Amino acid sequence: MSAGFHIAVCGSLVPDPLQTLEPVDTPAGPGLKSEMMLPAVLDPWAAHALYEAAHLAKNTGDSKVWLVSLGPKARLQQLMMNIAQKVPFELVALDGPAGGFSDAYEVAAALAGAVEKIDGLDRPRLLLFGGRSSASRDAGVTLQMVGERLGITDQFLAVDKLTVQDDGSLRVLERVEGGVYQASVCEGPPAVLAWSTGELPEPPNNPQVGMQNMRAIMPALQQAQPAAVSAAGITYRNVEVPRQRRDTKIVKDVPAEEIAREIVEWLRS
């Protein structure tokens, strides 16, 4: 590769998965109880995409990473405190809802518009990254629509591994059913890669990365454009979060077979 990649990672906040989520009706449609009070983290699917993007950029000279985030500006600010020390990126912020009940079509339109407006982004070198299930209530459609709007036809929607081959082509492993991978090769960018889990652990916090990122993040947040994203036209018949059932038991020195037997019994019950 004579020139590196320009990687736009679409990713935004979700409530910290450890919080108790309770759906409620709001004037704007379904929402979560006390949503603005819930601590937020970067959507774990998108987080994998961001770490993979940073890793790829680090190992491919002349590359750059943008994080394109749609969310309430105040909450994006808090999110940045948690992720800006992880990897270098430049933030593109869109001020709008990120509550999980938006229309994926509208979200995709807003994100595509933001990517198109990135100053200095070289479209032939673009890799569009994101989480496979992000901003779509697990339907896995949003990043695909962003790619379509940007005219990118090479799309990989359950990526676990990306290898840049010697000739510049991209070898992609996608997760398919049955615990096997589908291997694909495309000539190179532009391409859409919606990530499953990737292979990288969460990077440690690096204060220097944080200082460097934050100099550009704050102006980006201040300049965040409002994004007209809603769920207008969508009717939610019913909203519920996955049921949780917990039984806690503390045991020691129990054989794995016994633990497995108990789990099966518990599931059957």
Add this chain to the structure above:
Amino acid sequence: MSEVAADRQSMEVDIVCVGFGPATGGFLITLSRAMQDPALQPHLQSKAMPGMPLQVVCYERADDIGFGVSGVVTRARGIRASFHDLEPGEIPMAHDVSHEKVVWLKDPIGASRRPGGVKGLDAAMASLRLLGKGGPHAVELPYIPDFMKKDDGLLLSIGQFNQWVGSLLMSSGLVQIWPGMPVAEPLVDDDRVVGVRLLDQGTDLRGDPTEAYMPGMDVRAALTVVGDGPVGPVGRKLDEHFGMPEDHHQRDWAVGMKMVVDLPTDCPLEPGTVFHTIGYPEPEIFGFFYVYPGNVASLGIFVPSWFDSPVRTSYRYLQHWMLHPYVWRYLEGGTLRSWGAKTLQESGRRGEPHLVGDGYARIGEGSGSTNVLTGSGVDEAWTTGVQLAEGVIELLKQDKPFTRANLEAAYVQRRRESWVERGARIAEKARDGFQKGFLAGFIGMGLSGLSRGRINISGPAKRPYEPVPSLQQYYDGKLQVDEIERIRQAAAAAGTSLHDALMEAAGWPAISYDGKLLISHQDALLLGGKVQAPAGYPDHVVFLYPSVCEACETKLCIEICSGEAITPGEGGVPQFDREKCIHCGACFWSCTQPREDDPERTVLEFGAGAGGLHSAEN
């Protein structure tokens, strides 16, 4: 380790803050406002990065700036001075205080330890019941002394308050706050503090480097602001290095354990209702109940270091307190939203360390700002942060360095002349009486408060471990020695703490779980505290001298542990599971084994660590 040391990165800023709580919030709000003032901007320029505004960073251990703190009722004098037109509705869960009560709780089950004096108080309170309300098992006191009143104040969730302050700071774009970044220690160069060292990442539990090792960065700064709370590692290492001022010591502590609860829909309590309880489950344990908007309450107990039980526990007593008929009538049918605990430094002004030195200043609870008479700490902490910021701005305007003398004049003098200091002096001896027993302490607090500190039941403060009796002494008359030994052996074999079995043998009824509010300790930890421990950090609780722990009969660290993170270990040395630790720090001051070379310190080391609670509603 020379190769590793060579890899340690360093960064220069102008001001580095340790810990993001109310004190640091007050400091950063005041400083960032000055940085936005065109008249002051020429003075607030960076020396670390010439051409840039002052470079100010703050590192916080918890994974978010709103995690792991507490609900409070406060007069909010200093907070309102910073936000003149503050409307509580701006801050989630905040509300003006509307009703305030102090309630004496009688023992409805006969298991509470009530010496003669307390029984006398029970009788005296019973006669007061003719004047007030409370039902058969409680007395709502008809009078609240002025020094305790907070009826003009605010109810706050400090988690939400911190988030609100943090968002104001972030939107200014002038200061950086980094949660999830523990600070290991101050950098001290020839008695001058020159910054801080962040905690190493990528280590095993013993702190040894793994393949992912990244040495904690040195963050060098002209001024280090230490606001890391009562058990913060930076403040304590400064105390170890510089010592405490003469006659000052930190010997009074408490752990506050609390829940945030969705009250039952038919609960009659209005937002802004506050009640404080005394008398039960043990006389030494105080309770609090604050009603937020939205039919939500923050409630819990304080278990002090002068409660001399060798099986001191918070969780079990919290459940008995909640089940007291006076409290349970409001809670029955409610659901747990959040749970947590934290240590309070209750020595007040007597626990004040050296507030400043060359290159550093101390603010907040760890600086001894809590008023132990009025039970107020957040507002005082906030105000000390504001005072330091005002002093720093003054020094920057005069282009003076952050020396001990300059910080004394600019910050400490402000603090000495303020209401914080005046209140702290009145309160200085207010709790001394508790060293002699509950009744003496109760009367002493009243005398100190009513006489504005002129009359006190005073006396020397014992180190926290000194009054702790043996199990046999504590349960004398209630349990036979052989029964205690049987319970001890059963607990050791099961790998559990002792307090549940001992309390039940001594008459406390078993807790009948309802799965919503009355739940196991581990379920409270996981459902309410949502505790996390990121990988790659060392254990922050270390048993320094295993042979001492082996020989220790009390092992109060196990009993008091708020998360059941410390449990009996093989060979008699407790074992620590950092994935359950909520960083409350109660083990640190409850250890009963002093070090041979320093009786003010014990053999349990509580260092810098990552993770902890993940609830922002506390």
